[in-house]
Amino acid sequence: MFDLFNEILQTMRTNKLRTILTGIAVAWGIFMLIVLLGFAKGVRTAFEDSPMGQTSNVLQLWSGRTSMPFNGLGAGRTIPVRERDMKALRHDIVDNVSAVSGVLEGNTVVMRSDSSSISSTYSGVYPIMQREEQLRVTNGRFINDRDVNDASKVVVLEERNATTLFGSPQRAIGRILDINGLAFKVVGTYEHRWISSVFIPYSCAKAMNGFSDVLGTIRVNVEGMSTQEEAEAIERSIRESIGRSESFHPDDQSAIWIWNRFSNYLSQQTAMSVLNWIMWIIGLLTLITGVVGVSNIMFVSVRERTHEIGIRRAIGARPRYILTQIILEGVVITTLFGYVGILLGTIAGEIMAYAFADVEFIKDPRVDVGLAFQVTALLVVAGAFAGFFPAMRALKIRPVEALRTE
């Protein structure tokens, strides 16, 4: 085995220029493949980390205006979103819904601590809000069911607000925050990329808003769906259910506004998938060019070495040895220069990551180790192929004729 590799290295060294030129073609192919895939991954990761990508299994509803008459009622009516709609949804839609909750926004008020104050709205929420929006609780806890049931005056702050009001998120826990004259106890702080709301229990917000049953928004948490059809079906069921509850036509698209984040998520997924496929195809085509390059060179190499191959066979080389030697040559060249391509591609990935650090739609455009191994395996196969056809060609020539070649 060692001997065989020695033979191959000797051959490669004898034709340095040719080997290098071939290798460059392969390295380039691999390089492009890795850069493109890294790019695609960067776009995908950025999407998945973005607000759009996360919390994708929620449909949100807001108040709207009717555009169609219904049951004697005219068009142009404002349809509020109410607690009874929440109950209707809970009752009507059972499949694929894991939770129905709502958010009640309050007015902008001044919130004071001992040393500082901020001016903000407050959001009355249910506990499920934390999971739905993936709020990362860094100190203490989030609002829980008991808080909502008892209408306990507790508040959960975003870290930066906590720091402004109390000096640090840790020190905020247990302290009192004055919201519009009412004393709320800080029970937790959270961290999130773009949300910075002040969260209090839904029931408290309701009380502060004069016990009206009108909500800011209803959130329907869905699960177990995977197609656009299902996404749209759920949307229709929601409209029907609230249509019954608030008396508007189920086909009225503007009576309530629905943000089907799930549907959006699905289309984005498809787009990502398409992007990925395109990148793979382009990358593979580029790689094929490289492999064709290797095969080409191997054909030339074999032709040049016809005489030598004739000598070897006359001395007693079995066809299989010649075949193995040539194929292995192809594999060694492809793998060696493929690695160079992987190395350069990875470096390029790092450069891309640095260059695109502030660009929102690309994040972490690097290829993972698993992919690098797959590509390597691909290389070995490609190399074997590149060597195979020239080798078969070489063997077809009889030793006698090969010896006559010069």
Added chain:
Amino acid sequence: MIHLKDVHKTYPGAVPLHVLKGINLDIERGELVSIMGASGSGKSTLLNILGILDNYDSGEYVLDKRLIRNLGENAAADLRNHLIGFVFQSFNLISYKDAVENVALPLFYQGVSRRKRNAMAIEQLDRMGLREWAHHLPSELSGGQKQRVAIARALITNPAIILADEPTGALDSKTSVEVMKIFRQLNNEGMTTVIVTHDPGVGAQTNRIIRISDGLIIPDSQIVKSQTDMDNKKTDNVSVQHS
């Protein structure tokens, strides 16, 4: 050692070429013979068949008690490796390997370890008087030296026969004499040697000349009248031996 009986070979093609028309030939162990013939006489084809580089259509070829008939490429390669030592007119050394590596190559195909085969190669080179040139490339050797390396390579597998195709064809007269001396020396040590040549001077240094013309071996009694002799103009120097 070598026994050919009624061997025929035809090259296929638009016009099939019947090159060997029934060769009958016997060469004993330890003989030093030359095969002489003009171009087109079939001597190259005969050489290829003797060297198991080509198959024949009918008849029988027995080499060292082995029947050589319709061999697959693998079997043919193995037999070439073990039984035959080739020496070619144009030396046929591999240009990017040094003398030792060239000589050791047949052993590489036998699977002999690197150290062992290199040692054996040095031994053979020593036998040829080329020990100091062991690590030179063919391009750094003279014609005579290259042929001696080729002979060392031919010997390294301890073959049954040495088959030489115009071994002195590319050498000057002085070097030719040296090379022929080596062949005679090897023959004295017991190596069966077959030299294919058109040079009567070479033929004269062998113990028997086998003449081939038009695809057939010319029986010795017909030698004087053969075309080859008339072409050579050196009829006086040709010694005819009765087998």
